[in-house]
Amino acid sequence: MLRIENLKKTFGKYHALDGLTMEVKQGALYGFVGPNGAGKTTTIKILTGLLAADDGMVWIDGEDAFSHGQQVKEKIGYVPDVFGVYDNLKVREYMEFFASCYGLEGLMARKRCSCLLEQVGLEDRTDFYVDGLSRGMKQRLCLARALIHDPALLILDEPSSGLDPKTRREFKELLSELNEQGKTILISSHILSELNQMCTDIGIIDQGCMILSGSMKEIMARVDQSNPLMIHVYRNMDKAMAILRSHGCVRTISIKDNCLSVGFTGDVQDEVLLLQQLIDAEVLVRGFYRQQGSLESLFMQITDHKDKEVLLYEGKPGI
């Protein structure tokens, strides 16, 4: 659905995007993650035609976004991070205005507006002024507006910022529903726990480059593999320790309240064999599991290079 190759953008001497390459598959709910200043919003602005790129290529649904900018806009629905409203404009008029921006007029536009307002739960607010709506409602209205022309790709830039947890959950459910209906969604967010639960794919961007991308399952499996194996021993701790010390896949062991945290490099089969070995040696095991990784821990792991560099320099005398 979306392919970006070697995208570059500089603001003066600052390289906002430094050869970004990424792909979003059809029907994916793609989490676009990165620290502040990583280049997420710049990428989104280039995709939506609000900013010109210095170099690179973007294809949306097989069409060159730079050569056919106006045609490509028909395929994109954009929800920005800040929701702008017009004074003295009602919800229905707001929707109909954006419908007419895509050439939708009359009965067709009115039907589409009603349908979308119902979908986002604003059907009873059609005669309310937009600037009088709550932030959550505005955000839902903005989503409905972005869907007015039935785009194939929905791009959301930090949509949950400033929303309360309940509204955020409702918004998340709405996005999942749209994804199930076949919409490809690219969502940039800082709330990683949410992305963890709803995204099918993820891409982590830092300093204008894609540093990690893939399906959520693949990435989380990689994260899990690097996490310790947690073994809760009920009886025969000595025997358990002896088995672990002699095991080839065990790198580190730490004990806390009869719970062993084991740095284990083996795969699932090795884990099963180790458990069997412990049971055969009459070690009573109360719990045996691999500690679950989170997107947040992965994000911190791969984007905290700057802090490490700073620490490194601080450690050296004279620098």
Place this chain on the structure above:
Amino acid sequence: MKGNPVYKREMTISSRSIRLPMIMLIFNSILALAAFLNMYSVTTRVEVTAEISYSSFLQMYVFLTLIEFFMLFFIMPALTAGSISGEREKQTLNLMLSTQMTPAQIVMGKLLSSMFHMALLIASSFPVISLVFVYGGIRLRDLAVLLLLYLSVALLSASFGLCFSACFKRSTAATAVSYGFLVFLLLGTYAVNVFVRSIMQMGRADYVNQVGLITSQANSGVFFYLLLLNPALTFYRVIGEQVGNLDLFVQIMEEFGNRPSSPLMEAWVPVSIGLQVLLAAGFLLVAVRALSPASGKPRRKKKIIF
């Protein structure tokens, strides 16, 4: 005009706002007050001298149209200078630009809505202006020319207001620059001519002192043509012709070294209006370009090989 979404939205919003009715009320109150005072002074004079001075009604026409002209010229930038930058401040510009609407459509929608407001102002002022018909002296054709002049002035001031609004991020900056440019058109074009002429005069005086000849009047050279962009001068030329008093216009022309009977002087009004319309088109083009950041392929930076 009907199909432009921005124009339709602007009409909906302005119809609910008190801003336009307030502008119309103040605009017409000023005009009506000026007309009332003028008529009052004429009738008071009649009571004293028992003589009706019909030229006073022509003076009233000049006075009213002049007030209307300046009010239109000053109101239009106020209506347009914040229109695009205001959208940017409200974060709604990006929403519009991310749709299939082109920057040209956005600019045209804004221009049309401001021109519609101007048309409303002019139409609402007709009852006051028509007071001059009570005593005659002004033909309908004269009013048509006056309307054309108002249109060109409104187009020019709306265009540079929109242009600066598209180029500046803040409405305050756009408004300040718009009024700065307005002052330049009204006074700057004249001041440039005065300045250039005085420099030329100094040069001539030196030469005359050296050779002992009688000096001729110095002129401002090509800078004189800047005056064609001055809407106030063109307005004065039109009104002066209508009421049969072109003294000030002729004086200004001669001051800068031009003969009143030259072909340019004859065709001053159409040439000036044409140039103002061209200038307005240029401003609109700049506004459209300022709103089109991502047109075409990315410009690849050339590598310099030493």
